[in-house]
Amino acid sequence: MKLVTYLYQEQERIGATEGAGRVVDLHKAYASYLRGAESNPASDDLAQVTLGRDMVDFLRRGEQALDAARKALAHATGNPSSAADAIVDPKQVRLMSPVPRPGALVSAGKNFSDHVAEMASKKGPSSPVAFLKLPGTVIGPEDDIPHPPEVKNLDYEVELAIVIGKACVDVSENQALDYVAGYAAFNDISARDIIRGENKTGIHLMGKSFPGFAPMGPYLVTADEIPDPQNLKLNLSVNGETRQDSNLSYMIFKIRDMIAYWSQMGLNPGDVLTTGTPRGVAAGRKPDQPPWWLKPGDVVEAEVEKVGRLRNRIVAE
Amino acid sequence: MKIYLGLLESSLPDQTRIFGEIDGNLVDLNLAHASYLAQAGDCVIAYERAAFYFPETIAEFLERGEQSLKALEEIVSYACKNGARDLCGPAGERSVYKPSEVRILPPLKNPEKSVIIGFSDRARIETIAKAEIPTGFYKLPQTFVTNGNPIIWPKFSEELDADGCLALVIGKAGKRIDPAQAFDHIAGVTLLIDVSARDINRREGLTANNLLGKNFPSSTCLGPCVLLKPTRAELEALEVELTIDGSIKQQFALRECVFTVEEIIARWSMLGLKPGDFFAIGASMALKGDRLQNPVPLRIGSKIHCSSPVIGELSHQVVAAGGLRR
Numbered sequence: 001m002k003l004v005t006y007l008y009q010e011q012e013r014i015g016a017t018e019g020a021g022r023v024v025d026l027h028k029a030y031a032s033y034l035r036g037a038e039s040n041p042a043s044d045d046l047a048q049v050t051l052g053r054d055m056v057d058f059l060r061r062g063e064q065a066l067d068a069a070r071k072a073l074a075h076a077t078g079n080p081s082s083a084a085d086a087i088v089d090p091k092q093v094r095l096m097s098p099v100p101r102p103g104a105l106v107s108a109g110k111n112f113s114d115h116v117a118e119m120a121s122k123k124g125p126s127s128p129v130a131f132l133k134l135p136g137t138v139i140g141p142e143d144d145i146p147h148p149p150e151v152k153n154l155d156y157e158v159e160l161a162i163v164i165g166k167a168c169v170d171v172s173e174n175q176a177l178d179y180v181a182g183y184a185a186f187n188d189i190s191a192r193d194i195i196r197g198e199n200k201t202g203i204h205l206m207g208k209s210f211p212g213f214a215p216m217g218p219y220l221v222t223a224d225e226i227p228d229p230q231n232l233k234l235n236l237s238v239n240g241e242t243r244q245d246s247n248l249s250y251m252i253f254k255i256r257d258m259i260a261y262w263s264q265m266g267l268n269p270g271d272v273l274t275t276g277t278p279r280g281v282a283a284g285r286k287p288d289q290p291p292w293w294l295k296p297g298d299v300v301e302a303e304v305e306k307v308g309r310l311r312n313r314i315v316a317e
Numbered sequence: 318m319k320i321y322l323g324l325l326e327s328s329l330p331d332q333t334r335i336f337g338e339i340d341g342n343l344v345d346l347n348l349a350h351a352s353y354l355a356q357a358g359d360c361v362i363a364y365e366r367a368a369f370y371f372p373e374t375i376a377e378f379l380e381r382g383e384q385s386l387k388a389l390e391e392i393v394s395y396a397c398k399n400g401a402r403d404l405c406g407p408a409g410e411r412s413v414y415k416p417s418e419v420r421i422l423p424p425l426k427n428p429e430k431s432v433i434i435g436f437s438d439r440a441r442i443e444t445i446a447k448a449e450i451p452t453g454f455y456k457l458p459q460t461f462v463t464n465g466n467p468i469i470w471p472k473f474s475e476e477l478d479a480d481g482c483l484a485l486v487i488g489k490a491g492k493r494i495d496p497a498q499a500f501d502h503i504a505g506v507t508l509l510i511d512v513s514a515r516d517i518n519r520r521e522g523l524t525a526n527n528l529l530g531k532n533f534p535s536s537t538c539l540g541p542c543v544l545l546k547p548t549r550a551e552l553e554a555l556e557v558e559l560t561i562d563g564s565i566k567q568q569f570a571l572r573e574c575v576f577t578v579e580e581i582i583a584r585w586s587m588l589g590l591k592p593g594d595f596f597a598i599g600a601s602m603a604l605k606g607d608r609l610q611n612p613v614p615l616r617i618g619s620k621i622h623c624s625s626p627v628i629g630e631l632s633h634q635v636v637a638a639g640g641l642r643r
Contacts, residue, residue: 104457104532109524129524132455132532134588136429150587170472202435202452203527209455211589264473265533268459 001069002219002308003182005055005100006093012100014055015088016073017219023093026051026058028086029072036075036082055099055220056270059165059181066222096140098184098220099163102272105133105214106262107159107188111252111276118284128253128261130273133188134209141217141310145189146317147296148210153192154294154314157277158236158244158302160229161186161216162255164271168263176259179267182222183229185310186274187236187302189213189294192283216272218308226306229255233305236280238298246278248304318389319542319629320346322375322426323419333373333426336419338542339393339401343414347371348406350388353395355407363407375424375543376593379488379504386546423461423539424507425486430594431456431537433482433511434574434581451576451584453596454527456511456537463540464629467636470617471533474514477615477635481559481567481623482509482597485578486543492589499582502590505545506552508631509597510538510559510623538623538631551627552578557599559623561615567599574598 002017008025015023027047034043050068052058058065076083109129110116139145147154165181188208195207226232229248236244253261258273267273282292294300296316303309319338324330336343351367359366370388372378378385396404404413425431432453462468470477488504517530547555552571559567571578581596615621617637624630 103459106528109526125524127520129521129526130528131526132457132528134430134455148587197450198452199525201449203454203522203525205432205453205455206585206588209588262529264471265529266459 001073001222001225003055003069003098003222004217004219005096005098007096008088008093012054012096014051014058016069017090018073018077018087021090023088023090024073024076025086025088026069026072029076029083030068032079032083032086033071033075036079054101056101056103059163059269062166062269094140095142095218097138097214097216098218099216099270099272100138102135102138102270103268104271105135105138105274106130106272107133107208107274108253108258108276112246112250112278113252114246114250114279115277115281115284116252118279118281125252128258130258130262131204131208133214134205137209137211137214139212139215139312141185141215141308141312143212143215143312144315145212145215145300145312146210147294147314148191148317151191151194151210152293153283155190155192155282156236156238156243156294156300156302157188157190157281158234158304159186159188159274159277160184160232160234160248160304160307162229162259162273162275163220164259164267164273165223165269167266167268168259169266171260171263173256173260176256176263177223177229179259179263180223180229181269182220183226183304183307184216184220185218185302185304185308187215187300187310187312188274188277189215190283215302215310215312217310221307232307234278234303236300236302238292238294238300243292244278244280246280248275250278251275318393318545320375320378320424320545321419321542322422322424324422325414325419331373333422335371335375335378336414337389337392339396341416342401343416343419344392344396344401344404345412345414346389346392348410348412349392349396349404351407352405352412353391360407374426374593376426376428379486379592382489389545421463421541423463424541424543425461425539425593425595427458428593428595429591430585430588430596431458432585432595433509433597434576451581453585454531457532460532460534460537461539462535462633463538464631464633466535466538466633468512468535468538468621468633469638470635471514472638473529474516476515478513478515479559479561479615479621480511480513480599481557482511482599483555483557483571483625484509484539484595484597485582487582487590487594488592490589490591491586494583494586494590496579496583499579499586500549502582502586503552503578504592505543506547506555506628507540507543507595508557508623508625508628510621510631510633511597512536512538538633540631541629544628555625555627557623557625559621562620569599571598
């Protein structure tokens with residue numbers, strides 16, 4: 001399934017997209033299913049309890065909620081007349097990040113050897129490296145990215161976001177993928193000049209965490225649809241010009257390694273890990289070449305094969 | 318005024334309530350205010366109005382701003398007139414408890430910005446590069462515990478350490494706040510113990526990161542209350558002491574910090590601040606402004622105690638992993 005969180009008539013809803021690209025409201029479709037198939041008089045309330053308040057709440061409910069979502073989707077596509085109010089024209093919705101409020105947002109750094117080289121790091125790390133982005137930075141797949149006036153060196157990084165579906169502590173690499181709910185495309189926006197200032201005496205947080213620095217989406221593609229997440233192409237373009245073009249197979253620490261390592265601190269449903277980025281970022285550009293820093297008006301498109309594409313415009317804040 | 322977030326014995330996990338400390342008792346502010354409104358003749362919507370001023374979390378209470386603070390003042394003067402012990406809800410509901418009868422929770426549940434400002438004391442700064450800007454690291458809300466909870470030694474570390482901090486709690490939203498106005502954005506202050514796995518910190522520090530070594534279950538002790546609206550002088554004078562097994566590791570006051578409260582709030586407000594966000598100061602504060610002492614080594618069974626006379630105390634014991642996992 002391709003799960004989405006979206007705004008419809010100013011309300012945040014969760015849904016799934018069907019074959020023709022329309023959005024099925026999970027709560028309304030499941031309530032319709034319960035009324036029809038089970039003649040349940042309290043169908044709206046039961047749908048709410050079964051599916052939860054929002055995507056993280058939905059993920060916490062595990063298989064039962066996923067199963068209900070599948071039934072809801074099949075019901076809505078199979079009975080378009082009785083579930084008419086559950087099917088929404090995609091033009092009438094604004095997609096948010098499928099997980100608009102992750103619990104933790106753990107972003108890998110230095111995880112592609114070509115990117116490590118372009119950032120003039122001496123060598124790759126001996127254990128997975130990651131930093132936290134403030135979860136409030138997450139925005140939707142087509143939302144604008146505000147360019148803070150303080151920032152001179154605004155950069156992009158295409159990555160895959162891995163959304164955790166089950167609580168896990170100290171899991172092994174072999175079992176790690178069992179804890180994944182699904183995947184989304186991710187763009188780790190970075191203020192390189194702010195980060196340089198922070199790194200002098202501390203650690204970097206602010207330079208990764210301005211509002212809108214984490215476009216994510218467009219869908220949460222459930223794990224069953226991506227059996228081999230380690231072999232997906234990813235690319236990023238600015239104003240149609242390709243800047244990053246690589247494959248997740250070049251990751252130093254693989255997705256399994258990352259989940260196993262970060263599960264040491266305990267991961268929960270709705271936590272998000274991101275893979276790190278390959279070469280081609282603006283910061284890796286040689287000084288004698290025209291700089292690639294993002295500026296207001298630029299359109300950044302970040303795409304991960306089979307997962308989807310983000311398209312965000314940079315706007316002056 | 319000190320306010321607490323707590324659960325009553327029979328409450329469901331999300332039915333948190335805000336309590337005020339009056340004469341050593343914890344008063345359920347929602348019911349106490351309903352009672353105040355009812356006796357003033359506002360019977361019909363007393364419960365709803367009181368629930369508006371005193372919602373389920375302290376962050377939402379702070380969001381209400383001046384009107385909730387005013388409602389709080391009304392309760393305090395009402396309680397002083399009528400005696401806090403006899404306060405009850407409009408229909409006689411119990412609203413006064415002994416501290417032992419309430420399960421106190423971390424006062425802030427899920428702040429967007431729970432940041433500890435690093436390397437901020439003068440003694441420490443002399444030994445490292447001069448910090449020009451107040452950098453900080455983020456503590457995940459899922460790591461929060463409060464007074465009395467055990468600190469669970471993480472399996473991945475051989476070397477645990479603890480630092481006491483004062484956390485400045487934001488009460489008024491703002492973005493790119495003028496330093497001259499920054500103090501007005503502070504609603505209050507609480508205590509925080511930053512528990513670190515030093516061996517992991519050192520390794521992560523090589524890449525200017527700070528994640529696993531600072532974010533594991535029970536690595537952030539927060540509370541026990543929010544001391545509301547201290548004056549600037551009161552805030553600067555607040556002394557914080559951290560002891561490990563009775564020996565003093567840290568003693569400091571905010572005036573010893575290299576950055577002013579206003580500099581910290583102004584800088585971080587570039588990201589936009591919301592009620593309930595906090596910025597903690599003191600993670601590297603030394604003993605009485607001296608150079609940082611050799612940390613007293615923590616071990617299983619160690620007792621960590623962080624206190625400030627006006628705010629209260631956080632008291633924790635280090636326990637082994639396993640058996641006590643949440």
